[in-house]
Amino acid sequence: MSAIKKKGVSGLRRRPNRSVMGDAGVWLLLILVAVMMAFPLVFAVSSALKPLDELFRFPPTVFPRHPTLDNFSDLMVTMGQSWVPFSRYLTNTVGMTLLGTMGHLLIASMAAFVLAKYDFPGGRTYFAVVVTALMFNGYVTAIPNYVTMSRLHIIDTAWSVILPAFSAPMGLFLMKQFMESIPMSLIESAKLDGAKEFRIFWTIVMPIVKPAWLTLIIFSVQGLWNNRASAVIYSESKKTLVYALQQIQAGGIARTGQAAAVTVVVMIVPIVTFILSQSQILETMATSGLKD
Amino acid sequence: MSSLAAKYVRSRKRKAAIAWDKAKRMKVCYLFLLPHAVLFLTFYILPMFSSIFYSFTYYNILEPAKFIGLKNYTNLLLQDDVFLVAVKNTFLIAIITGPLGYLLSFGFAWFINELPRWIRTLAVVIFYAPSIAGNAYTIFSIIFRGDAYGWLNATLMKMGILYQPRLWLSDPSTIMPVLILVILWMSMSTGFLAFVAGLQGIDQAQYEAGYVDGIRNRWQELYYITLPNMKPMLLFGAVMAITQSFNVADVPMALAGFPSTDYAAHTVVIHLYDYGYTRFEMGYASAIATLLFLTMILCNKMIQSALRKVGT
Incomplete structure (x- = not known):
């Protein structure tokens, strides 16, 4: 384990086998596609900054001429008038997102660890079932799921969102694929040193697959944050932020400006999580010391 | 015996x-x-x-399910014309956006892997951005709006290419191309991030050894070192591409409306949603889901066996 190797993540050092033309082509392509990809988001942000008269201007413009934060302050006013306080929606969503993501990460990683690194009866079958279940459509399972949840008395509680999120098949699939590349010798040597399975899992395997679980966190946060849960949660005081914001957005033409602001507000949390975890991912692998 | x-x-x-x-x-x-x-x-x-x-019953959610054998399936395949349109549209979308989205995801993850760190973070954010916000694609309903206030119409009219606005999202001949464009725009999602993380995990020493062994250009490096190391993520990305490309429903419903003109944007999952949640024929909707499920499993089997041969 002492073989920790520090090496700059490749980029800064030119690789010997690259042609200049090839690099130039790649750069050109990247910039072109990046502009295309970013355009709608730029459009969304700049719409949120337009005053109402510019939103209906003909011909429409991409960038606001007189950028303003009016839409956001209007949105604050609307939310301040709502029957359930805004902070309540926020805590509901934040609670669900945090708890759901942490539980999902732990449960999926533990299962993925034994599925990837141990050969035990039923393991392969279980994994095959998980991957297959990924392909079954969610709309039709919603009704039987509702029945199960009402039997468990978790309808109209946050658990109806959190518990299914804990065992979402994609997380396990992702973690297992990443853990597969961990050399078995690493685990066996830890075992010889007398480490128990949970210790191996927690102190050896999890640090190595950090990029995987950071990626998992992005998916999980994104899914839970955007969850409206309108089918399983009825009480207004238990509803989510995105639900409340979309109600405002549905307010018709008079709320066009606020609707644009809502789009931006809803995007912010996933984007911030994403940027934080991405910079972490790119950090880790350079120093992980993963050697066979 | x-x-x-x-x-x-x-x-x-x-x-x-x-x-x-x-x-x-x-x-x-x-x-x-x-x-x-x-x-x-x-x-x-x-x-x-x-x-x-x-799927083998008549079930309307309110009354207990009544067993009717294969009737849902025979109705679906033999009598439901709209279902056949939906199948055709779904396959068209899946065949174009599935493989193309997959290749784009891998290609761009690979290209940006060598960029300096901060540029790479920025690039990952930009490419993944369309998937970040659940409903960012609704912006396309403004871009492709049918009247002169739509951005594309206004721009083309100003340039003199169009003389009157086009109903991009209502005209059956333009719905599909627009939708495919939007879905491709969103296709660098789950698989893309898994690729980005996976490429970071490849042992640098293998590349060093590769240079010594005389790997001459980036294509050889890709084939002999990168792809074999990426196999688990390639499998993951393939499954994700299949589920995403066959499950398209939200984007057409939001952009082309529900139902769309002449069912031009009707997909299998929209059909399922239609029967399950507007007509409350859950049995029939379940039959659609089961058929779709079997199709996807079959598709997955084929792709998995093809991917197993990669880089060997």
Whole structure:
């Protein structure tokens, strides 16, 4: 384990086998596609900054001429008038997102660890079932799921969102694929040193697959944050932020400006999580010391 | 004959006994699996099997399900013309956006892997951005709006290419191309991020060894070092591409409306949604889901066996 190797993540050092033309082509392509990809988001942000008269201007413009934060302050006013306080929606969503993501990460990683690194009866079958279940459509399972949840008395509680999120098949699939590349010798040597399975899992395997679980966190946060849960949660005081914001957005033409602001507000949390975890991912692998 | 059967039974029994012994020795594995297994069986497998069961019944959610055999399936395949349109559209979308989105995801993850760190973070954010916000694609309904206020119409009219606005999202001949464009725009999602993370995990020493062994250009490096190392993520990305490209429903419903003109943007999942949630024929909707499920499994089997050959 002492073989920790520090090496700059490749980029800064030119690789010997690259042609200049090839690099130039790649750069050109990247910039072109990046502009295309970013355009709608730029459009969304700049719409949120337009005053109402510019939103209906003909011909429409991409960038606001007189950028303003009016839409956001209007949105604050609307939310301040709502029957359930805004902070309540926020805590509901934040609670669900945090708890759901942490539980999902732990449960999926533990299962993925034994599925990837141990050969035990039923393991392969279980994994095959998980991957297959990924392909079954969610709309039709919603009704039987509702029945199960009402039997468990978790309808109209946050658990109806959190518990299914804990065992979402994609997380396990992702973690297992990443853990597969961990050399078995690493685990066996830890075992010889007398480490128990949970210790191996927690102190050896999890640090190595950090990029995987950071990626998992992005998916999980994104899914839970955007969850409206309108089918399983009825009480207004238990509803989510995105639900409340979309109600405002549905307010018709008079709320066009606020609707644009809502789009931006809803995007912010996933984007911030994403940027934080991405910079972490790119950090880790350079120093992980993963050697066979 | 009977002795053969007895022999078979005995060998099965012995195998079961061996497996049981092994299972007892590896108790801790099951302990690790337990939390996931309990929740997964409750919230994913149980409803899945009940849906498959409902597909053989007439079930309108309010009354108890009535068993009707294969009638849902025969109606679906032989009488439902709209379903056939939906199948055609779904396959068109899946065949174009599935493989193309997959290749784009891998290609760009690979290209940006060598950029300096901060540029790479920025690039990952930009490419992944369309998937970040659940409904960022609604912006396209403004861009492709049918009247002169739509951005594309206004721009083309100003340039003198169009003389009157076009109904991009209502005209059956333009709906599909627009939708495919939007879906491709969103296709660098789950798989893309898995690729980005996976490429970071490849041992640098392998590349160094590759230079010594005389790998001359980036294509050889890709084929001999990168792809074999990326196999688990490539499999993951493929499954994700299949599920995403066959499950397209939200984007067409938001952009082209529900139902769309001439069912030009009607997909299998929209059809399922239509029967399940506007007509409350859950049995029929379950039959659609089951057929779609089987199609996707088949597709997955083919792709998995193709991917197994990669880089060997």
